[in-house]
Amino acid sequence: MTAVDIRRIHPLNRREGQDGPVVYWMSRDQRAMDNWALLHAQELALERRAPLVVLFTLAPSFLGATLRQYGFMLRGLAETAQLLAKMNIPFYLLRGEPVGQLCSFVERNRVGTVVTDFDPLRVKRVWREGAARLCGVPFFEVDSHNIVPCRFVSDKQEYGAHTLRPKLRRLLADFLHEFPPLIPHPHAWPVPFQPLDPQGILSDLYMDRSVSELSNPLPGTRAAGERLRSFIAQGLEDYGLRRNDPCCDGQSELSPWLHFGQLAPQRVALETVRTLSGSPSSEAFLDELIVRRELSDNFCLHNQAYDRLEGFPAWALKTLGEHRHDRREYLYTQEQFQDAETHDPLWNAAQRSLLLGGKMHGYLRMYWAKKILEWSASPEEALAVAIRLNDRYSLDGRDPNGYAGIAWSMGGVHDRAWGERPVFGKIRYMNDRGCRRKFDVDAYIRRWGE
Structure with a gap:
């Protein structure tokens, strides 16, 4: 075998x-x-x-x-x-x-x-x-x-987590097992090769240098393993209680290493199950790691318009079209969004977390994207701004999770129709009051204040 x-x-x-x-x-x-x-x-x-x-x-x-x-x-x-x-x-x-x-x-x-x-x-x-x-x-x-291979688990775009989850659960035992070891390769490559010099390549590479590197997190498999061990020892047990509070640092913070493939999601799942199997917190974490993440891959595989308006479901396109010309109380340019210069201190704080820290809390990323929709002249403009900002500043940008998350926030992907309101139509709405019921908004603003 x-x-x-x-x-x-x-x-x-x-x-x-x-x-x-x-x-x-x-x-x-x-x-x-x-x-x-x-x-x-x-x-x-x-x-x-x-x-x-x-x-x-x-x-x-x-x-x-x-x-x-x-x-x-x-x-x-x-x-x-x-x-x-x-x-x-x-x-x-x-x-x-x-x-x-x-x-x-x-x-x-x-x-x-x-x-x-x-x-x-x-x-x-x-x-x-x-x-x-x-x-x-x-x-x-x-x-x-993917723990369960994306092409194998489903041959179509899934409607949402509730349709993909049972398919994954049926197959998970087949695929969630320990990796065999990579062994020293006995057949030598005949050509000498040089060590990789990342600094030399970066110095010579033509790219946008206006967004600087971060001192934290550190890149690489070793740093990823250290963060995984720290999260499992100190954060996993309370994950279910703390994950939606941006003031608590209750998320795993593994996304940069997962995005760049420096850490295998399957390794994260194996260590989670090995340490705290069956608890509410571990189940919540595994649902995010497996179901939500693999749902994003499913979306991008089976919907090649994943980063365009045409990728939204028909009901969302209809309702956004019907409200396309609604009056917007605020309108901002791409530069104002980028520089965190809106009227909303919470949105500005979330954007500064992206600018300065290369990441944004998952709950706030939904609020952030929905407000870009609310304060842009058109859904097309809003989608382009959100993708550009996420891909430019976030370490885990240019990723199926990002495209699916923005499409959920702005276009009802993996969601359902809600009560109708201006600009949003039937797209799910979020506001400052809802955030204040979830966490200490003022503390978050102070943390990322100017």
Whole structure:
């Protein structure tokens, strides 16, 4: 029996197997351990007695990412490269257009097979499909990011968490098990390779440097593991009581490492179950980690308009259209939103948490997005502003969770119609009074005040 469940593996072309080295084209899951795609690539290489190499293609630009995101990613990749070197697996970072760079490497090194990881975002799908078509070798995608593989659990866009949850629960026992180890690879890569120099790459990379790197959190698998252990020891037991209070620091804070694939969601789930199985807090946390996160991947996989108005359900498009020309009490420009210059101290505080800390509490992110809808001239403008701000400043931006969360807040995705009101129509509404019933708004404003 192979280590990797065949239901995780999705062939991207029908080419016959070939001799030669095996390449793992790392993209979304940027870690050496607990990585099903890398494990499958090693399986294939061991079967063929072939070398194994890991490639990462660094695109010239990526969905508005800035120095903040590139720095976190590259410093994490340097740690991953060191761990791989200890396993006799070289790591190469190739700069330039990803498909061309990959195919040139495959041809130059007479590679026999390429394995890559799963990502539902459009740009990544275009890269994978183009490479599978042009590289001339067998090409496999392996879902290392979802505990239950996204393509397997459902072949359609799910209406909401309540429709995906039972499907996941039926399959969870099949997939939620310990990872086999990555072993030192016995078949050496014949070409010398150099350690990854993240600072050198950052110094030479053309990008938006106006959004600075953060001193905290630290990138990499080691820091991710430390944060996971800290959360399980000190935060998990009270998670259900504290998670919706932005003043309590009751969330796991694992999202940057999960987004960059420096930590496997399956590892988080295994450690949670091992430590506090069956408690209300652990069940609430696992629902967020598994159901809500995998629902976002489902949305982006099966709705290619996930970041456009057309991706909203028909009832939401209808009600937003009917209220398109309603009078807005306040209207702000993109620059005013960006600089936290609205009339609302709570919204401004939430935006400053994004600007200065690279993150925003999940409950406030809903309020933040809904107010952008309320204070923008059109739903299209509001959606573009919210996505740009989230992707530009948040460490976990450019992620299915972000796109699904904004679509829920502004477009009723994974939600239902509510009572009708100006501007929002039947989209769920949030206001300051509702927030004050949930947490100490004034304390939060003081924390992130100017």
